[in-house]
Amino acid sequence: MARIRLLVLFGGVSGEYQASLVSAASILRVLNTEKYEIVPVGINKKGRWLYFPGDYDEIATGKWVENPDCTPAVLSPDPAHNGILILDDGHYTLKRIDVIFPLLQGIYGEDGTIQGLCELSGIPYVGNNVCGSAVCRNKSLTHTLLTAAGIPMPRWVSVSRRNLNRLEHEYDRIIEKLDYPIYVKPSCSDSSNASGVAVNREQLAALVKRAFTRDSSVLAEELVEGREFRVGVFGYDLPFASFVGELKKDDKKQIIVPADLDDDTARIMRELAINAYCALECQSLALFDLYCTERGDILLGEVNTMPELAEAAAYPTLMADLGMRYPYLVEKLIEQAIEHSDRVF
Template sequence: MAKQKICVLFGGVSSEHEVSLMSAASVIRNIPADRYEVIPVGITKKGRWLYYPGPVANLADGSWEQYPDCVPAFISPDATDRGIVKCVDGAFTLQKVDAVFPVLHGKGGEDGTVQGLLELAGIPYVGCGVLSSALCMDKAAANLVMDAAGIDRCEWDYMTRAELPGFDAVADRLERRLGWPIFVKPANAGSSVGISKAHDRRELLDAVHLALAHDTRIVFERFVTGQEVECAVMGNDGPQGTLPGEILASQEFYTYDDKYLAGTSRVVIPAQLAPEKLEEVRVTAVRAYRTLCCTGLARVDFFVEAGTGRVLLNEINTMPGFTDISMYPKLMLHAGMTYGGLLDRLIQLAFERKETANG
């Protein structure tokens, strides 16, 4: 039986470029080689697409871009092509692919843009579709949908860049609604990029300027004292959630450096919660997954508030990290899957969703 050709997309133009490189290296190393042939295509920070036939070891440090056998390549939006167009010595050739695994985090990869291209191309792809990817990426839009669905979360608010001249009025509103301290986040960013914790108005204004460097809209959240827990969900029409794991951050809150660079946070699986609370988190994760139209996979993040025990949904990540220290694969491995088995199942879910869409 011929191997199926899987294009692994990595890199991207977002602030999470480096995380994508680490995730993709882990994915490529663990995809079952007896079933799949990997076709790696990288996207530089400047947005250039390159077919990369070199060693996986060159991904993490970014040296893959200088590999001499890299050639320009892109996914053809022509649904009759079903593949990647390579430019070699001025001539264009078509490489057919069976599916795409977009190991891309953040803007330009996890926000529905690449998913839209793949829908036009008619190629099955791993992960959530256009609507759910765009919705989950935008924290303000996702929060509004969760509020409408009655999914409990902490008190929150948002503003746009256009409201900055009236900052005092915004600060008055936030102080009344949320109190201090306040978490400040770009509406469209991931991996804790651009997030600050403000204790007063001066810090709040600094945090707003930092968040506006990453997006034109900002989400504000009431500070929650409690446990940070995450649940891995997988599936299309019948999604299943794992027991949640707990993050023991080494800093005041779970930062980008803590997640991917310093590696100083710790993970406990299952989370240190009573059995009935673990089940409540799991059930709520699957409900949120369905509410936001997710398919394939997602990591659903929560706070369990100290004192009240309330389970408060924080956010949904439609392409969670796949690095060696990432929570999603750790939760799935704890549930009894192998890394290769996990990747195989995600690829098969991509084929199943495509078949369902075609009727």
């Protein structure tokens, strides 16, 4: 039986480049090589696509770009090609691909861009589609849709670049609707240094202006004080949620699963995640941030449509506690991408 030819995309031009490398190296190590013929293609920080035939450990360390055997490659948008073009002795040769695992995060990875290229290629791919990726990448759009769907969230205000000539009015609008401290961030940008917390009008104005240097819209929301949680969701037509995990206060990279919550609170959080997943037209996988405030309110924060997928990361940890051990999770993500690829609506 012929092996499934799997294209694994990693790297990219976003600030989450290193996280993508770590996820890719982790997944590549557990793939069943008797079932899959693996085609690793990396995108360097300048956006150059390179076929990488080297040791997977070089990916995790970032040294993969220095490998002399790397050669230019490109995913063809022509569905007649159904594959990638790899430069060989001055000529491009076609390597057909059965399924794509795009482990790209941030800009061009989670915003519908790479998903659109995969759609044009006609090749099945793991992860959310163009619409779900684009909507979830834009935090202002995400908040608008989830608020309309009745999902409880921190109070928020969005400011568009169209209003740059009336920012004083926009500051008034934010202060009228939100209480300090106020968290300000670009709606789509990867840049954490363009985000911050304001406790007065002067700081608010400075943060909004700084956020506008990175994006065309800015999101301001009340800073949530309380416990922070994560819920993973998996699937297409009948998605299901992981148990709730809580981030450690002293180490946000560590997650405790299951969280120390009463059954009703945990159930509400899982239901909120699934409802948001469906409202945002998500598919395949997503990771949700949730909060329990000091007053006991349960609020949904951000959604990540391509979370970190290294074995020790939050999403695989949550799904493992549900019974989907890491190699099995990776296998099912690929399988469901293939199973749902031939749908016509």
